[in-house]
Amino acid sequence: MHKELADRPDIITTEIEAIGFYRKMDTKATVEEMIAGKYVLVEEFYSNGLQVLNELRRNLLLKYQDKTFQGQRDFRAAFRKASHRLLLKVKENKLVVKKAPAFGWLELLYPDVSEFYVAFPEVQGMNSSWQWYEKGLEVKTLNLTLHPYYGTYFPTRFDHLKLFDKWLKKYEGSKENAIEIGVGSGVLSFQLIQNGFKNIFATDTNKNAIIGVAQESKRLGFENIIELNHGDLFENCNTKADLIVFNPPWLPAKHTLEEGIDKAMYYEEELFPRFFEQALEHLTPEGKIVLIFSNLAEVVDEETPHPIIEELRANKRFRKELHLKRDVRASSRRTKRRDAREKEKVELWVLSPKVK
Ligand SMILES: C[S@@+](CC[C@H](N)C(=O)[O-])C[C@H]1O[C@@H](n2cnc3c(N)ncnc32)[C@H](O)[C@@H]1O
Known part of the structure; x- marks a missing residue:
């Protein structure tokens, strides 16, 4: 039973068309592209991804001002959709960007593939789950x-x-x-x-x-x-x-x-x-x-x-x-x-x- 593959975040294993994001780039414009449906690949530092997500949150909060339950739900759905277009590259089951957190799930959950793209929020989720798994x-x-x-x-x-x-x-x-x-x-x-x-x-x-x-x-x-x-x-x-x-x-x-x-x-x-x-x-x-x-x-x-x-x-x-x-x-x-x-x-x- 435990030889079966675990449920894990979706990944992209084919080449993709994405905007490469570097730290000096215009974050606001990049976020607009993401909202419009383009993939963005974090190329330099892990923290650049956080910078893009902060801007995305700021941008969507301005658009979704309805504070009702439904309004908040719509905001979260829009954030989820767009943030999943922000990608990180994985090579030899490790994140390629600099100063990235190291966690074992990229190896343990993907024994069948070593090179792929994965969405930034999924990496955040795997990283925090790893802290619990490691420390207990x-x-x-x-x-x-x-x-x-x-x-x-x-x-x-x-x-x-x-x-x-x-x-x-x-x-x-x-x-x-x-x-x-x-x-x-x-x-x-x-x-x-x-x-x-x-x-x-x-x-x-x-x-x-x-x-x-x-x-x-x-x-x-x-x-x-x-x-x-x-x-x-x-x-x-x-x-x-x-x-x-x-x-x-x-x-x-x-x-x-x-x-x-x-x-x-x-x-x-x-x-x-x-x-x-x-x-x-x-x-x-x-x-x-x-x-x-x-x-x-x-x-x-x-x-x-x-x-x-x-x-x-x-x-x-x-x-x-x-x-x-x-x-x-x-x-x-x-x-x-x-x-x-x-x-x-x-x-x-x-x-x-x-x-x-
Ligand atoms: C509240 S958690 C409790 C987990 C653990 N027993 C504990 O007390 O911490 C409920 C668990 O039931 C599982 N579950 C929900 N629906 C189920 C179903 N139809 N058959 C079997 N397990 C189910 C969930 O995946 C989850 O692991």
């Missing part, structure tokens, strides 16, 4: 540092892990088989392993999550305990589990979802009904579902239905065993904000199937 993310609940793979969701706040840990420590049922849907960076599966679960089947629709967790499991010596599958929900899962764990996306999507991180944040209407229907088929008679959720969507808009409460109300398939809540701590005490996030709580739901 310290997860105190696990007493581990994890190395999240490119394009994978990983937690930056840990309240839900603490809640899950508290519950796991009291769990007295069988620990033979667990299924995790949406494994992400592997945090919840690793918690299950550390708490004595013997076999875990973990899935994700994001191919990079599967590649990353395969690497991490190997590094941590968990590879015989965890079986990974790139797929939708319970696809290719033939076991019945004592525990099914899912930390789903927390916000209803108002747009068409893209593969990758988008599906970690937003859910389509059908996700929860499909999950509950399939979960029922994959539970032992004594089995339980543990869902991590948040009231974030309700805090933003009171009318948003809560998909777990909806399931319990509309279908008589599951019984609520437990519903724990925990305040979400501000990520930094100094920047404590007085906004919707103050009312935010993470939730842990335990459901068991009703006897048919």
Whole structure:
């Protein structure tokens, strides 16, 4: 599975017609060309690319002054489109420009090609993802540092892990088989392993999550305990589990979802009904579902239905065993904000199937 190519930013491998950008050139005129549809290639220093992007932002802010939600969305779309016409050249899997950041993704994600053009914002994204991958993310609940793979969701706040840990420590049922849907960076599966679960089947629709967790499991010596599958929900899962764990996306999507991180944040209407229907088929008679959720969507808009409460109300398939809540701590005490996030709580739901 992990020999497969990862999802990675699009590249251009053919020769292209582009305006070469040098630091003494007219940035304003260059940006106008980019907006009109021309490619621009940063030729000298990496920082020249930043200079062009700053000018592009300034230019588009003047054109997109509408501060409504839609107006801001239009601005971001225009910026995204034009900024992706700003290119960097890669040779021998390294950026050619001077004073460019060095990061390993150009080699690791492109083992099949060494010379190509890639959009500047994608390079920025790869560079910041590399910092996390290299340095690692310290997860105190696990007493581990994890190395999240490119394009994978990983937690930056840990309240839900603490809640899950508290519950796991009291769990007295069988620990033979667990299924995790949406494994992400592997945090919840690793918690299950550390708490004595013997076999875990973990899935994700994001191919990079599967590649990353395969690497991490190997590094941590968990590879015989965890079986990974790139797929939708319970696809290719033939076991019945004592525990099914899912930390789903927390916000209803108002747009068409893209593969990758988008599906970690937003859910389509059908996700929860499909999950509950399939979960029922994959539970032992004594089995339980543990869902991590948040009231974030309700805090933003009171009318948003809560998909777990909806399931319990509309279908008589599951019984609520437990519903724990925990305040979400501000990520930094100094920047404590007085906004919707103050009312935010993470939730842990335990459901068991009703006897048919
Ligand atoms: C909020 S993240 C949670 C990741 C990790 N379990 C954690 O707790 O940090 C949700 C994960 O579910 C995955 N996902 C979304 N829809 C899915 C589906 N239909 N089947 C499998 N995984 C899905 C996303 O790609 C993402 O990795």
